[in-house]
Amino acid sequence: MDLEFSPQEQQFRAELRAFLVAKLPADISRKVKEGKRLAKDDFVRWQKILHAQGWGAPSWPERFGGTGWSAVEQHIFDEESAAAGAPLQLPFGLKMVAPVIMAFGDAAQQAQFLPRIVDGSDWWCQGYSEPGSGSDLASLKTRAERRGEHYVVNGQKTWTTLAQHADWIFCLVRTASEGRPQEGISFLLIDMKSPGVTVRPIIMNDGEHEINEVWFDEVNVPVGNRVGEENRGWTYAKFLLGHERTGIAGVGRSKAALKHLKEIARRETCRGRPLIEDLRFRDRIAQVELELMALEITNLRVLSSEKEKKAPGPEASILKIKGSEIQQTIAELQMSALGHYALPWQPEALDAHWDGESIGPDYAAPLTGHYFNYRKTTIYGGSNEIQKNIIAQMVLGL
Amino acid sequence: MNFDYTEEQNALRDTLTRFIAKDYPFEARRALAKTAEGFSRDHWSQFAELGLLALPFPDACEGLNGNAVDNLVVMEAFGRGLVLEPYFATVILAGHLLRDFASDEQKRALLPKIGSGERMLALGHYEADARYELARIATTVTPQGSGFRLSGQKAVVLSGGCADQFLISARSAGGSSDAQGLSLFLVDRHTPGLKLSSYSTQDGGRAAELVLDQVEVGAQSLVGSLGEALPAIERALDYGIAALCAESVGIMGALNEATLEYLKTRKQFGQAIGRFQVLQHRLVDMFIATEQARSMALLAAVKADALDPAERRRTLSAAKAYVGQQARLVGQQAVQLHGGMGVVDELNVAHYFKRLTTINLTLGDIDHHLGVYSDSLLAA
Known part of the structure; x- marks a missing residue:
């Protein structure tokens, strides 16, 4: 049992950080960090940059053009990418259809589709x-x-x-x-x-x-x-849903979101003091941070054990349930932190090229919409209630 | 980073699992809790033979050099068995405190005796008016000849009744909540002026109130440096928190298994109640809470050994608060899902629930530790 990152893992992290500083386009990371709308080209450009580095498919085995990274290395990659403001690598190709093609597709399908996923063509x-x-x-x-x-x-x-x-x-x-x-x-x-x-x-x-x-x-x-x-097809679909759940914990993204929440809570004021000094609000931040601390370890435990079994188990449903609940809680706290300025609806402010004046603080515009949008997280990918059915049946045998 | 137990840890867990199954059945445990001492000296000897009582101690003191993950393996098994012997007080609290703070001479004199099972210790630190604040100590110590004189009271000293010796904290300098000025003394049970009244606790364990009325002890009874005991006590209590988190996880696992079994066998409306989705989802919530608590208990164990005190402190508080919340959910819902059977004395569910509840009130409750963690966000 060792929950510290090994020297090799720390070296790996340093390498990723240096890469992100050098190669992540500033216009894209600014959009991500400020919650602006991302264009198709932003995702594709970043995928091509990752591909050029050989990191286009962090979750794939090497024989299909992936990195062959361990669960811990993938976790470090997610964490560093999120902290740097890299766009999420969309899961539909990389984490959903690709594992199905790898496991059940024929050689021609593998040759036709996989390279074009990893290089960002499709x-x-x-x-x-x-x-x-x-x-x-x-x-x-x-x-x-x-x-x-x-x-x-x-x-x-x-x-x-x-x-x-x-x-x-x-x-x-x-x-x-x-x-x-x-x-x-x-x-x-x-x-x-x-x-x-x-x-x-x-x-x-x-x-x-x-x-x-x-x-x-x-x-x-x-x-x-x-x-x-x-x-x-149903067998393949279930296989795919298992893979989807593993990526869905979103620990790295939630860590970045929590950091943003704390920054906002330091800048907002309450009774003449920074909001973060308000005990009631701070305790709510602390509470979600505890959930996230536990999920980070649970995520690594599940992914490490899957490495041995080679396939995601129904335990992955835990990651989906807790991960989505945490994402929603952080989004709600970010919105609540704004107070009055959670109200204005200013969709034009989400455009990176807009140069008008923000209503309220410059970080306010995306947050309330983000809260509304993130109600999706407990619904998509198999609603959390369906995830509980899966655990009840597959893990508990009820 | 890896999440595997060592071969030794797996072997230890297997041994303890067998011990609990064979020598610690629920009915025997229930009877044991009602005896005068409330535990079994035979079991204590078995623990000594298994090496459990010397687990965290260095080789030089006939110990096994164990770490906090080894403690976790032991405490998780003890949780499942609802073990009554004073392992937590003697080995976890007093043992770690002596190991990390006592002089080499004191360690050589005491740790082998703890390891062999000859000696039991208890930690007298908390006081009635202090609630969970560690530095608020009103027990005083003054020089007396070449030694010291102690006066004050210690509240709810866990396993105090069976202790041969106590580790007692007292203020040698400073104001009522100062971090500086706390000292630690080793006090024999039969020292004149030490009054002890032992009683049962809600979970079937034992604790004692201590009154020190001008208790005189020799110079050699001072443990560590005068006035600098607080960081050492804090560290030992963090080992205690990690151990309680592990014990909680053991209990939660046992409660989930019992509840699952009950849901599969109990019939109402002509079917097993586990067919009802509302109950299925409740049990899933308990299962998730337990896995999340297990993650936090692992983190607590690893960080209990961490060198940086600030990092250790905030992580252990995070774990105590979080595991406590999950334990509360699992305990209360296990009772609820058992219906009437959940609230009767004859079933283990009530006893597991009571132990989880007392753990949550030991070494700081959820609010206390959430507050510590929350305040640490201001510094971050």
Whole structure:
């Protein structure tokens, strides 16, 4: 048992820090730290820089072009990237579809898709949820009908994050309607430029365009774009959800957010003193910090044990539940810290090129919207209630 | 960074698991708590044979050079067994305090005797008006001939009734809450002027009130340097906090297992109550709380050995507050999910819950330690 970073791990951290100082573009990190809107190009530019360094896929094994980093090294990378204001590497390609292609795809699929994920050429989105299929995902209705060497896809996906930028979508589709609903699902990779694919924006509670509906009308998909066997997609989907949960604890990002919260609480005033001196508010910061301290260790414990088992276990659901609760609490405290100036809605202030005058403190504009937006964290990726069902069934055997 | 126990630690855990299963069944423990002394001298001898009583001591004092993670392994198992013997008072509190603060001569004289099971000690530090404030000590010490004279009172001295000797803190200089001016003395149980009244505690353990009425002790009874005992006491109590966190995690694990079993077997409305989602999610909350508490207990153990006192202090307070919150949730909900069976004396659930509750009120409660941690944010 040793919870200190080894000299090699400290050296690794120093190397990352030096890299981030040298290579992270200042305009991008400023946007991240100030909560401004990020453009597609910001994500892609950063992915290409990481790729040039050989760090495009921190969670992948080396044989697929990943770094082969240990759980601890990935944690250090997340922490340093977040502290430096690097954009989040979006999980849809790297952490969601890629592990499925690695585990269940054929050699041709691996050669076609994986290099373009790691070098930032392809932007992926996730086609799982449908209007009638949220937590009960297996009830999904989007149909894929086999016609010769193609599937013809009809139906609708929803809540599709950043589909407006996507080159590809990985979809769960129904290929059979007999038997249990789980047994007739296949996993398809669909080119977003295919005729018949339509993306319609959904505006979220912060007024921003982050999620979408994706419609499929007689979309032709080559059979070669099916991953694994027909009607076995549910197995792959569950595998994917396990991988998604591991990244979702977000310890590094929450540490950075907590630091920002403390900075705000030092600058805001309460009864003529810095807000952080207010016992009631400070205790709330302390409380969430304790949760995060514990989660950091839990996260590393789970990831280290997964390294041996080679696959995420249902324990990863703990990380999703606690991680999302902590993210929400910090967001709420950041908003609350603003007092009166939590009220103004100034969406133009989220544009990095805007040079108007802030209403209230310059850090205020994004925070309330961020609080509203972050209610999503306990809902997406399998709602926290679904995560509890998973633990109850898979861990406790109830 | 790694999260593996050593082979020795795994072997120790296996040994203790077998000991608890075989020699510490709940009914025997329940009977033991009702005996006059409240624990078993035979068990104490077994602990000595297993090396547990010498675990943290250096080789030079016939010890095993253990660290706080070894303590964690022991205390987690003791939590599951609700062990009554005065291990916490003698080995964890007094043992670490002597190890880190006493002269080599005192260590050579005392630690082997603790390790062999011949001698039990207790720490008399907290006082009635001080609540959890460590420096607020009103017991006084004045020079008397070549030695010292002690007067004052010590509150709720854990396992005081069986102690052969006490480590007593007293103020040799400074005002009532000054960090400087506290000294530590080794006082024999039968020293004239020392009055002891032992009683049972809510969890089946024992504690004592001590009154020191002009107790005279020799010069050799001073432990460490005069007036500089507080940092050493604070450090020993941090070992105590780490140990209590580990004990809590052991209890929480046992409560979760008992509750899971109950949910699978208890039937209402024609089905096992574990089929009800509201109860499933409650147990999941307990499971998550326990895993999070385990993480914090590990951190506490590792940081108890840390060299930087400020870092050690804030982390141990963080752990005591956080593990306490999770333990409260698990304890209360284990009782709730057991229904009426949760509140009866004949089931272990009530006893686990009572022990978690008293742990939360020992060495500083949740509010105290959350406050310490919260205040540390101002300095950061």
